[in-house]
Amino acid sequence: MSNMDKAFFIEKCKTIRCLIMEGIASIGSGHIGGCLSCVEALTVLRYKLMQGLDPKDPHKEGRDRLVISKGHAGPTMYAILADQGYYPMEWITTLNRLNTNLPSHTDMNHTPGIDMTAGSLGQGIACAVGLAYGSKLKKDGATIYCLVGDGESQEGEVWEAAHIAAAKGLSNLICMTDYNKLQIDGTVEEVSGLAPLGEKWKAFNWNVYDVDGHDTDAIEAAVAQAKKDGAENGRPSMIILNTIKGKGVSFAEAKGAACHHFAITQEEFEIAKKEIMG
Numbered sequence: 001m002s003n004m005d006k007a008f009f010i011e012k013c014k015t016i017r018c019l020i021m022e023g024i025a026s027i028g029s030g031h032i033g034g035c036l037s038c039v040e041a042l043t044v045l046r047y048k049l050m051q052g053l054d055p056k057d058p059h060k061e062g063r064d065r066l067v068i069s070k071g072h073a074g075p076t077m078y079a080i081l082a083d084q085g086y087y088p089m090e091w092i093t094t095l096n097r098l099n100t101n102l103p104s105h106t107d108m109n110h111t112p113g114i115d116m117t118a119g120s121l122g123q124g125i126a127c128a129v130g131l132a133y134g135s136k137l138k139k140d141g142a143t144i145y146c147l148v149g150d151g152e153s154q155e156g157e158v159w160e161a162a163h164i165a166a167a168k169g170l171s172n173l174i175c176m177t178d179y180n181k182l183q184i185d186g187t188v189e190e191v192s193g194l195a196p197l198g199e200k201w202k203a204f205n206w207n208v209y210d211v212d213g214h215d216t217d218a219i220e221a222a223v224a225q226a227k228k229d230g231a232e233n234g235r236p237s238m239i240i241l242n243t244i245k246g247k248g249v250s251f252a253e254a255k256g257a258a259c260h261h262f263a264i265t266q267e268e269f270e271i272a273k274k275e276i277m278g
């Protein structure tokens, strides 16, 4: 990645974090922690790596797809999609209101650019496997990406999906785990530990990569490697993103597990914005 790209992503991630906070502050509370931890991953996917995206034709045949299995990170996607011109920027402050097109959890029937409805943890990755299998049968050349939570990875459905994806040789499926080590009620380790997470995915016959989830260069390199390895060995890939829940807003990061979902005032939003813009 060139220095120009690096500067682009640093600025773009600031914009996305501000839009997330603006939307959540406008309704007064939301899933701040898990929306902020996946900004770099979703930004590098949506602005650089995904192919065939067109804001004027969100359902374009053969496009790469992105499933937000941790569907409560909807506001991160809404910020990106507004910035990419899928709908007016004014929609951001309709987040989670009655009759909104931007419900708190991703919904493909309401939001242009959302490829799959999610929110019931565990289900999104199973849908991503179905999309990848369909794409493979159609031979449309698409890559299916999917973002899974670490707490979410305690769901049995995630591991059924892991099994069938490898059994069907879905090398066109590239998943990422937002390994922020926190879930709703505490740390992942104290609730029901996942370590060694990478070894588990390897045991399910996936290619596994471990990166700093806030380093866009590292994420891009891991995706490139996953495509190369998948083409050679026919396996799906899991990129483990080591992230910080609440990343970029100090009072969110400091809350620990309590940053999962919390209330925020307009004054706190202004403080967060200053901090993000640095």
Ligand SMILES: Cc1ncc(C[n+]2csc(CCOP(=O)(O)OP(=O)(O)O)c2C)c(N)n1
Pocket: 033, 034, 035, 037, 070, 072, 119, 120, 121, 122, 148, 149, 150, 151, 152, 153, 178, 180, 182, 183, 184, 245, 260
């Ligand atoms: C099946 C199901 N059970 C419970 C919930 C409620 N819930 C929403 S988010 C969440 C915690 C998820 O933690 P994690 O996957 O680590 O997400 P992140 O840290 O990225 O926010 C829970 C329990 C849900 N959405 N779906």
Ligand SMILES: [Mg+2]
Pocket: 149, 150, 151, 178, 179, 180, 181, 182, 183
């Ligand atoms: Mg988590």
